[in-house]
Amino acid sequence: MKQPEFAHLHVHSEYSFLDGAASASGLAERAAKLGMKTLALTDHGV
Numbered sequence: 060m061k062q063p064e065f066a067h068l069h070v071h072s073e074y075s076f077l078d079g080a081a082s083a084s085g086l087a088e089r090a091a092k093l094g095m096k097t098l099a100l101t102d103h104g105v
Contacts, residue, residue, distance in 0.1 A: 064095075064096065065095065066095060066096070066097045066098055066099065067090075067095075067098045067099065068098075068099040068101070069099065069101050070086060070098050070099060070100055070101060071100075071101060071102055071103075072086060072100060072102055074102045074104075074105050075101075075102040075103050075104060075105075076104050078103070079102070083100060086098065086100070
């Protein structure tokens with residue numbers, strides 16, 4: 060049986076004040092290195 064794909068659907072970047080610290084490009088690079096095809100950037104207060 061094929062392993063189901065996984066995607067984080069609640070991720071905050073440095074643009075979510077007091078809630079995230081990573082850059083959007085850093086998050087995308089890390090997701091790609093982990094073989095993830097997608098992630099959802101859910102910043103707030105922007």
